[in-house]
Amino acid sequence: MMRRLLVAVAAAFSLAALAAVAQERVVNVYNWSDYIDPKVLEEFTRETGIKVRYDVFDSNEVLETKVLAGKSGYDVIVPSQTYLNRMIQADVLLKLDPSKIPNLKHAWPEITRRLATYDPGNAHAVNYMWGTTGIGYNVGKIKERLGTTPIDTWNLVFRPENLAKFKNCGIHMLDAADEMIPAALKFLGIDPDSKKTADIEKAGALLMQLRGNVKKFHSSEYINALAGGEICLVVGWSGDIFQARNRAKEAAAKTGKPAVEIDYALPKEGALMWFDSFAIPKDAEHVEEAHIFINFMMRPEIAARNTNFVAYASGNLEAQKFVDKEILNNRSIYPDQATFKLLYTVTPYAQDVQRVVTRVWTRVKSGR
Amino acid sequence: MRRLSARANDIGRSRLVVAGPYLWLLLFFLAPFLIVLKISVSHDVIAQPPYAPVLDPSKGWAGMREFVGGLDLQNYAYVFGDAIFHESVLQSLVIAAVSTLIILLIGYPIAYGMARAPRRLRPLLLIAVILPFWTSFLIRVYAWMGILAREGFLNQTLRALGLIDEPLELLSTNTAVYIGIVYSYLPFMVLPLYAVLEKTDESLLEAAADLGAPPWKSFWLVTFPLSLPGIVAGSLLCFIPAVGEFVIPDLLGGSETLMLGKTLWTEFSVNRSWTVSAAVAVLMLIVLVGPILVYQHMQARSFEGGR
Numbered sequence: 001m002m003r004r005l006l007v008a009v010a011a012a013f014s015l016a017a018l019a020a021v022a023q024e025r026v027v028n029v030y031n032w033s034d035y036i037d038p039k040v041l042e043e044f045t046r047e048t049g050i051k052v053r054y055d056v057f058d059s060n061e062v063l064e065t066k067v068l069a070g071k072s073g074y075d076v077i078v079p080s081q082t083y084l085n086r087m088i089q090a091d092v093l094l095k096l097d098p099s100k101i102p103n104l105k106h107a108w109p110e111i112t113r114r115l116a117t118y119d120p121g122n123a124h125a126v127n128y129m130w131g132t133t134g135i136g137y138n139v140g141k142i143k144e145r146l147g148t149t150p151i152d153t154w155n156l157v158f159r160p161e162n163l164a165k166f167k168n169c170g171i172h173m174l175d176a177a178d179e180m181i182p183a184a185l186k187f188l189g190i191d192p193d194s195k196k197t198a199d200i201e202k203a204g205a206l207l208m209q210l211r212g213n214v215k216k217f218h219s220s221e222y223i224n225a226l227a228g229g230e231i232c233l234v235v236g237w238s239g240d241i242f243q244a245r246n247r248a249k250e251a252a253a254k255t256g257k258p259a260v261e262i263d264y265a266l267p268k269e270g271a272l273m274w275f276d277s278f279a280i281p282k283d284a285e286h287v288e289e290a291h292i293f294i295n296f297m298m299r300p301e302i303a304a305r306n307t308n309f310v311a312y313a314s315g316n317l318e319a320q321k322f323v324d325k326e327i328l329n330n331r332s333i334y335p336d337q338a339t340f341k342l343l344y345t346v347t348p349y350a351q352d353v354q355r356v357v358t359r360v361w362t363r364v365k366s367g368r
Numbered sequence: 369m370r371r372l373s374a375r376a377n378d379i380g381r382s383r384l385v386v387a388g389p390y391l392w393l394l395l396f397f398l399a400p401f402l403i404v405l406k407i408s409v410s411h412d413v414i415a416q417p418p419y420a421p422v423l424d425p426s427k428g429w430a431g432m433r434e435f436v437g438g439l440d441l442q443n444y445a446y447v448f449g450d451a452i453f454h455e456s457v458l459q460s461l462v463i464a465a466v467s468t469l470i471i472l473l474i475g476y477p478i479a480y481g482m483a484r485a486p487r488r489l490r491p492l493l494l495i496a497v498i499l500p501f502w503t504s505f506l507i508r509v510y511a512w513m514g515i516l517a518r519e520g521f522l523n524q525t526l527r528a529l530g531l532i533d534e535p536l537e538l539l540s541t542n543t544a545v546y547i548g549i550v551y552s553y554l555p556f557m558v559l560p561l562y563a564v565l566e567k568t569d570e571s572l573l574e575a576a577a578d579l580g581a582p583p584w585k586s587f588w589l590v591t592f593p594l595s596l597p598g599i600v601a602g603s604l605l606c607f608i609p610a611v612g613e614f615v616i617p618d619l620l621g622g623s624e625t626l627m628l629g630k631t632l633w634t635e636f637s638v639n640r641s642w643t644v645s646a647a648v649a650v651l652m653l654i655v656l657v658g659p660i661l662v663y664q665h666m667q668a669r670s671f672e673g674g675r
Contacts, residue, residue: 061638065640068416069416089414090414090418215540215622216622217623230539365623
């Protein structure tokens with residue numbers, strides 16, 4: 001939290017400094033942490049002469065709070081699905097000018113179509129990366145406890161007797177009601193997008209049985225916890241889990257100790273899809289530069305380089321020609337057709353339903 | 369006559385001096401508090417800003433009336449009816465009180481030892497107590513995460529010594545929160561206690577000894593009562609911030625940890641309800657007004673006593 005605060009303060013100072021040199025062309029980008037190949041940014045500046053002022057966040061809530069507070073100072077932001085939708089409802093996002101983003105033609109039609117659930121008519125956002133919410137695990141510790149039983153199923157998480165097997169090596173879950181409740185509903189065979197109070201309560205009751213085994217509900221701490229061997233199982237975001245895998249490798253390289261082996265499983269029953277997409281706030285000062293930036297990022301070669309760097313699937317279909325085979329063939333990153341059909345999206349909760357969800361979720365977290 | 373006017377002048381000048389801090393409080397405490405208070409009686413909306421109503425001065429009186437009419441206490445009603453909030457208040461008070469007691473039990477002997485140490489050693493000991501402040505509070509709490517983790521320093525040491533076979537579950541529990549609070553706030557107890565104990569008149573103890581009191585009795589009947597102001601000041605200095613503590617329960621606590629600071633943060637950052645979190649902030653202030661007033665009163669009395 002303090003780190004976010006420091007980032008925010010640093011950002012405020014740098015923006016003030018930038019305002020002083022108004023002549024220089026700049027674009028202020030606010031993206032997720034560890035989410036881009038830094039060389040791509042250098043290349044953008046070299047080619048366009050537009051300086052990139054790049055800041056990072058690690059939660060959608062922080063992004064939304066800043067943008068809704070107004071005058072965030074950012075020209076390009078990267079909200080995820082439901083947050084994107086709330087920002088559109090709050091009328092704080094600019095309608096993009098497609099004529100300034102000719103590279104939109106490389107977008108992945110299927111992804112664009114699904115993104116329209118959150119951005120009607122695809123008027124405000126261009127997908128950058130997408131992924132799924134599934135199971136991250138410590139390969140060694142899970143094998144010890146499971147043997148050859150498959151891990152790519154929600155049975156592992158949502159059957160209390162199964163989950164209990166991993167209690168003694170540490171379990172984390174996302175602190176995100178709008179991800180965990182749909183996943184529980186999916187397991188129960190109920191429509192994950194259900195907005196009925198009774199269904200949400202059922203999901204809550206299931207999660208309530210599991211909570212005793214869960215060490216912590218948190219949306220970012222699991223990256224380090226998984227990499228450091230503090231936990232062995234997490235319901236988390238695909239990309240974060242791959243990031244944990246990389247951190248474990250880096251740590252092993254530094255210390256010379258054997259690396260903690262980490263992997264991600266996409267449950268075969270289906271999983272929630274998430275989309276991180278470029279958008280421009282209405283109060284952005286460099287709208288022209290923001291469009292140029294988004295267009296640059298949509299170049300297939302550039303999009304592929306980012307995917308190769310961070311190991312998430314790109315929303316850019318043409319980019320697949322340039323994506324490393326290792327990533328393209330990883331079924332947990334680029335699922336096969338059969339799995340792809342099982343991936344689902346959910347629509348945002350209305351304000352009154354959101355209250356119910358919040359209550360149920362707080363009860364789950366605190367056990368009361 | 370001359371003396372009178374000189375005095376009036378003095379009063380005028382001292383008023384001017386007093387106005388400085390008041391202005392400061394007005395600008396940096398009262399004004400922000402009023403904004404928070406206003407948000408706490410508003411409603412959440414999906415908009416910019418994410419609450420309504422917002423005062424629009426261009427609409428004049430009608431706008432003003434509409435604005436006031438749009439305010440109500442529903443957030444307070446919601447928070448009061450909310451079991452999570454009750455539990456947070458209770459847990460915050462219990463954790464803060466128990467931690468304060470532990471800090472007192474550890475801090476008193478430390479302060480006593482310092483006050484009884486040879487005079488030339490005392491500045492050194494004082495520096496040792498203050499030294500941790502040279503490192504950022506956040507970093508010190510992070511360090512505890514490393515110490516208490518499953519594969520952390522403490523578990524590795526205990527295992528190497530053969531004292532345990534299975535690692536202890538410490539991180540992400542309330543025990544870790546207690547450890548964090550006791551560690552972080554210990555100097556706030558030791559310093560006021562030391563200040564009081566150091567001033568204790570040793571001739572009183574000599575007199576007690578002359579009259580036949582064994583050391584424990586003279587401690588209990590002389591030293592301890594004389595150190596009471598230090599105990600109260602130190603306890604409040606620990607208790608008040610501990611109730612509202614956020615960093616420690618967030619980093620060291622687990623899913624069962626429900627403290628006010630964390631509940632407030634969750635309302636704001638996870639549930640994104642500016643209005644409910646503002647209401648919690650106002651209520652938290654009210655919870656703390658009692659102990660703060662006691663502390664103020666004590667300070668005022670000790671100033672008067674010193675004069």
